[in-house]
Amino acid sequence: MHERTQRMGGEAGAGMREVMRATLTNRALSLLILVVLISAVMTALYPKYFFNYYNLRQLLFYLATPAILSVGMVFLIVAGVFDLSIGGNLAMSGTIAAAILIALPTFPVAAAMLIGVAASTLAGLVNGLLVAYVGVNALITTLAMMGILRGVAIMLAKNPIGVSETFASVGAPFVLGFQIPTYYMVVIVLFGAVVLARTTYFRQLYYIGANRRAAELSGVDAKKVLLTAFVVSGFLAGFVGIVQAASSNAAIGIIHEGIELKVITAVIIGGGSLAGGRGTVLGAFMGTLFMLLVDTIMTIASVNNMYQPFIVGVILVLAVTLDVVIQKKLGAST
Amino acid sequence: MTGALSRKDWVVSQLITNRALSLLSVNVAIAALMSLVFGPVFFSLGNLSGILLNLASEAILAVGMMYLIVSGVIDLSVGANLALGGAITGICLQGSTVFGLVINPQPVPVAIAWGLLASSLGGLLNGLLVSRVGVNALIATLAMSKIIGGAALYIGGSEIANLPQEFCVLSQTRLFGFFMPVYYTLAVVLIGAILLSRSRFFRRCYFIGGNMRAAALSGIKVPPTLTAMFVIMGFLAGLAGIVFAARMGNASGNTLPNIELNVITAVIIGGGSLLGGKGNVAGAFMGVLFINLIKTSMVIAGIDIYWQPVVVGAILVAAVVFDVMIQERYTVNMNLRRMKGRRARMAGQAT
Numbered sequence: 312m313h314e315r316t317q318r319m320g321g322e323a324g325a326g327m328r329e330v331m332r333a334t335l336t337n338r339a340l341s342l343l344i345l346v347v348l349i350s351a352v353m354t355a356l357y358p359k360y361f362f363n364y365y366n367l368r369q370l371l372f373y374l375a376t377p378a379i380l381s382v383g384m385v386f387l388i389v390a391g392v393f394d395l396s397i398g399g400n401l402a403m404s405g406t407i408a409a410a411i412l413i414a415l416p417t418f419p420v421a422a423a424m425l426i427g428v429a430a431s432t433l434a435g436l437v438n439g440l441l442v443a444y445v446g447v448n449a450l451i452t453t454l455a456m457m458g459i460l461r462g463v464a465i466m467l468a469k470n471p472i473g474v475s476e477t478f479a480s481v482g483a484p485f486v487l488g489f490q491i492p493t494y495y496m497v498v499i500v501l502f503g504a505v506v507l508a509r510t511t512y513f514r515q516l517y518y519i520g521a522n523r524r525a526a527e528l529s530g531v532d533a534k535k536v537l538l539t540a541f542v543v544s545g546f547l548a549g550f551v552g553i554v555q556a557a558s559s560n561a562a563i564g565i566i567h568e569g570i571e572l573k574v575i576t577a578v579i580i581g582g583g584s585l586a587g588g589r590g591t592v593l594g595a596f597m598g599t600l601f602m603l604l605v606d607t608i609m610t611i612a613s614v615n616n617m618y619q620p621f622i623v624g625v626i627l628v629l630a631v632t633l634d635v636v637i638q639k640k641l642g643a644s645t
Numbered sequence: 646m647t648g649a650l651s652r653k654d655w656v657v658s659q660l661i662t663n664r665a666l667s668l669l670s671v672n673v674a675i676a677a678l679m680s681l682v683f684g685p686v687f688f689s690l691g692n693l694s695g696i697l698l699n700l701a702s703e704a705i706l707a708v709g710m711m712y713l714i715v716s717g718v719i720d721l722s723v724g725a726n727l728a729l730g731g732a733i734t735g736i737c738l739q740g741s742t743v744f745g746l747v748i749n750p751q752p753v754p755v756a757i758a759w760g761l762l763a764s765s766l767g768g769l770l771n772g773l774l775v776s777r778v779g780v781n782a783l784i785a786t787l788a789m790s791k792i793i794g795g796a797a798l799y800i801g802g803s804e805i806a807n808l809p810q811e812f813c814v815l816s817q818t819r820l821f822g823f824f825m826p827v828y829y830t831l832a833v834v835l836i837g838a839i840l841l842s843r844s845r846f847f848r849r850c851y852f853i854g855g856n857m858r859a860a861a862l863s864g865i866k867v868p869p870t871l872t873a874m875f876v877i878m879g880f881l882a883g884l885a886g887i888v889f890a891a892r893m894g895n896a897s898g899n900t901l902p903n904i905e906l907n908v909i910t911a912v913i914i915g916g917g918s919l920l921g922g923k924g925n926v927a928g929a930f931m932g933v934l935f936i937n938l939i940k941t942s943m944v945i946a947g948i949d950i951y952w953q954p955v956v957v958g959a960i961l962v963a964a965v966v967f968d969v970m971i972q973e974r975y976t977v978n979m980n981l982r983r984m985k986g987r988r989a990r991m992a993g994q995a996t
Contacts, residue, residue, distance in 0.1 A: 445969055448919045448965065450719075454906060454909070454958075457958070458955065459955050462951055462954035576784070585784060617798055624793075628789065631780045632778050636778075
């Protein structure tokens with residue numbers, strides 16, 4: 312005991328370093344600190360516009376779509392693959408459901424929604440079969456699928472298709488002051504975080520991403536697990552598509568074009584690595600929140616639209632550069 | 646090596662393993678079929694000229710993209726960089742004020758030089774991020790596409806209209822029935838093909854893409870080579886942007902959005918592999934020609950343009966599945982056959 316207290320003085324520096332290290336390596340934590348800091352500064356600068364119920368409500372509503380998609384994406388990125396087709400996929404699910412109801416007005420709404428989600432899940436299955444079983448590169452497979460699914464969505468809904476009130480009821484209403492998609496997001500993110508971190512089956516994604524061959528040699532059925540991850544991604548995209556159509560009262564063929572790259576970026580900012588083996592659902596969520604916060608801030612601070620992509624790009628480059636530098640430093644010190 | 650094969654075997658092996666050749670055959674077949682069905686609507690100098698003019702930007706970009714993909718990397722910022730090249734050249738021609746800096750109207754060659762320089766600089770930043778800092782190429786160029794695209798949007802705005810006539814003639818002049826961009830494209834593709842297949846410096850791309858670590862260990866300076874390829878890609882993007890701006894008579898901050906994905910698709914259909922180490926410029930050009938031929942044929946056949954992404958996507962899947970399932974298996978089988986033959990010959994010599 313006595314010895315330990317004596318050594319404490321010398322260890323204080325080392326302890327601080329440990330805390331720093333933990334903060335730097337736990338991406339969800341460091342992003343949380345960053346988000347809190349940014350929010351505090353924004354609250355001080357724009358007390359009227361930033362920290363209020365309306366802004367929080369809208370932020371959480373807009374967060375829902377990318378955050379739910381990021382759960383599926385982080386499963387894939389952890390395994391060293393990704394999915395570019397989620398944008399087209401979510402548009403397809405919404406437009407299929409809406410188009411069915413236009414063609415057959417008496418068709419049950421729930422069944423139409425299920426068909427939309429099933430179609431997206433099926434697209435995820437095809438992605439998974441091509442990548443895991445046939446062995447085609449994930450970028451190419453999902454790039455091709457992106458064109459196919461988006462094409463189908465646009466053909467079904469060249470103009471927005473309005474949806475009925477029953478349809479809208481799964482995405483539009485407010486509950487306890489927040490719009491329903493916000494609650495979907497909370498449930499899916501928490502569920503995804505537990506599943507990826509705690510279940511044996513999905514933890515295999517980390518082994519596959521770190522070293523697929525080694526994982527297979529130690530008995531992991533990499534093909535099956537990868538296929539599952541793609542199916543999950545397809546299912547979540549389909550779900551988001553339905554919710555999106557419901558909350559905006561219309562299914563739109565060109566909705567969320569390019570969202571896949573935003574989601575991948577958010578997952579990478581949140582600690583994922585395209586090399587595979589790294590990333591968590593909470594990190595991805597914080598990455599998504601961070602990116603959305605940057606957008607929101609630029610709007611509130613009335614940054615000229617012309618500058619916005621430039622600023623986002625600078626932040627991205629800094630973030631990925633910092634990440635590589637930190638990883639190298641930590642790798643060297645251990 | 647081919648001496649052991651019969652002529653029929655050789656033709657089959659070429660069609661399976663030589664993507665440029667097999668795509669050329671497919672392109673000829675499509676063109677023949679379209680000419681038979683639609684006659685002069687398809688089979689005319691005007692249509693050929695139109696197809697070649699429309700694929701100019703994609704083909705110029707495909708050359709640089711093939712260099713990168715052979716090296717095992719990729720560039721998603723080419724669309725933004727293309728817009729930047731056009732926009733910089735545009736403001737240099739017309740004169741403008743950017744960041745409080747007054748730019749006087751410049752002569753055409755000077756304006757073009759600035760545009761090429763700006764896009765090459767974008768490529769240089771990509772190259773440094775990927776090869777020096779070590780950021781994954783997909784993420785680095787995705788982030789850079791925002792910066793470069795943002796800069797292009799700020800500088801070019803929605804449109805820099807009415808570019809001077811002495812600049813526009815560069816793309817709007819006809820020679821032997823074809824517009825000038827067709828010749829620029831052919832020149833870039835030819836030079837690009839010769840460099841990649843014949844020059845020692847460019848052939849390093851294959852070693853780097855095949856096995857980066859082995860390449861580095863055998864004395865290839867990987868970072869400078871990769872950086873050079875990104876700079877070349879940037880330069881070609883600038884060139885494509887300038888040629889396009891001259892053709893249109895205006896420049897804007899967001900010309901040809903999403904062209905990078907079309908170019909990557911064409912390069913992969915043309916025999917490139919994202920794993921690196923595979924592909925050539927002729928294949929990339931044939932890939933671009935193939936996609937444009939399909940699109941034109943669909944338009945002439947009166948098919949809804951919204952089918953185009955669906956069809957192109959399906960073709961892309963078919964091409965890569967063919968790669969994985971047929972070409973690789975065939976190559977393995979042929980190698981086995983060759984080994985057996987060699988072993989038999991060695992056994993014959995021994996006795």
